[in-house]
Amino acid sequence: MNFIALKMLVGNRAKYLGIIIGLTFASLLITQQAAIFLGLMTRTYSFLADTSLPDIWVVDPKIQFVDDLKPLKETESLRVRSVEGVAWAVPMYKGLLKARLPNGTFQTCNFIGLDDETLIGGPPEILQGRLADLRRSDAVIVDIVGATGKLATVLPDGRRIPLRIGDTMELNDHRAVVVGICRVQRTFQSQPVVYTTFSRATIFAPRERKLMSFILVKAKPGQDFHELCQRIRQITGLAAYTREEFITLTVQYYMKYTGIPINFGITVVLGFIVGIAIAGQTFHNFTLDNLRYFGTLKAMGASDGMLLRMIMLQATMVGCIGYGLGVGAASALGFMSGSTELSFQLPWQLLLFSAIAVTLICVASAALSMLKVIRLEPAIVFKS
């Protein structure tokens, strides 16, 4: 009976396409919006993801997320180093600095100062130059997106000349020389990222009493990270997080205090409702259109189970096609936006999530139809 079910489905071309389009849109909306949301959330902690070497981040106890900077006294790093179980602890500066562009405009940059001796916390990938070149006078390393985008020189004809090694730039009225180009993950605010040494960062940065943003800590081999965090908190009175904990803290802040999850959540829910409304309604109408034939099959000896399997097969088919097209379109959009500002993350868990959502839509649609068919009296066939 399977081929009869499928032929009945595709035979009603308008409704068949209507159901497929409904499910495709639902799947596309749910997957694409959720993928952008995930991408956006990933960007909130991109700096933490890029700085993978330290096991523990020591910060001011009042800090709420990674960009909520409350500087520490530089002597705090010495206290942290003295805690049992700490292999090393180095300072790091992170702040926003204005770069003056050749055309006179300003561009805010993420400015990172690395420990002068070890340069720990540097960019994950150096494309041009070497990290050690930061030790040269006025040296900075700029990320590739910033170098070719917001920090590039724009000619009068609109052409852009990217920053290159050897170029100079003006950071907060200080001369800086580009000694390298790196690749980092895009930041939440899509600002260029500029690396230099800690001591130079404190010179470039506006004067403040305290200038150390984080203390990066490496635990001794075999040391339990959570125990060490607890010990650092007790001894120094500062907050200490593992990288995962700091990421969670950051994501939770954005989830709780920004409207981002609500906005995207509404779109995802709308996608689900659109799916139910269009696909569910069309599928139900399709069943109503075929009620006479389902009744005929019932009269001719088709059991309820047989008819329900036919409906399930029809729902599964449109579900698979709609899901495939929707996810495919979402993936294509994500692929095409790979080199743009659009954030997009499509992990397998999200594919599973949208598959479950589409399945729910199909089950809801099929359930309505099944109810109708189960309640159908075969005697309907004798009504003209």
Next chain:
Amino acid sequence: MKNKNPVAVRCKGVTKTYGTGDTQVHALSGVNLEVYAGEHMMLVGPSGSGKTTLISIIAGVLDRDGGECVVFDHDFAHMSRYEKTRYRGQNIGFVFQLFNLIPSLSAAENVAVPLLINGVRRREAIDRAREILGRVGLGNRTFSLPEELSGGQQQRVAIARAIVHNPRLIVCDEPTSALDHETGHKVMELLCQVAVGTDRVLIVVTHDARIFEFASRIAKMDDGHIISVTNTPCYVSDEKKE
């Protein structure tokens, strides 16, 4: 004139009421009817006389309220829903007024449906359906969709579908009412030719007087009762021949 064949369908005091209270309608008020194996019985009468209700109860697609209705020694009232469905699938063929052919299936696929319901493999079912379509004169239209066929051809496909699984009882509801006189006549000739057999019963509901001549007997219904059962001339002459 007493028929020598065994009784295939026996209805005794069958009642059926639709609705409740003021809207209650007594569709059948104690119907008694016996149909013999090999017989072609026609149920005739005005609209609302209970013909369709009776045929629905005999075919097991509607439950009666009272009385007794036995079809080939099986009483649907004593069967589970599943047993009834299974019995219908194996023993009853249907021909409908508006044919009820599934529009997206070819003629052969439509005819194969009862076989597929009974678990016959697709290829075998389609082969058998083609063979039956040949018997009803549509051997060259097996791949045609219902919309590509005329009304008469569609009813022939429906007849093929009704007999393809060799049922013992064939019920037809107004099989000629959607057809012109000539086509209706041809369809009835075909129906009698392929559906009537010594171990089979054909029951036709109609109010088309032009096809009465095809019946063995005619049961006239009115107001939920069978008011008369008459032998047709052809049936009488057949009996005399014997």
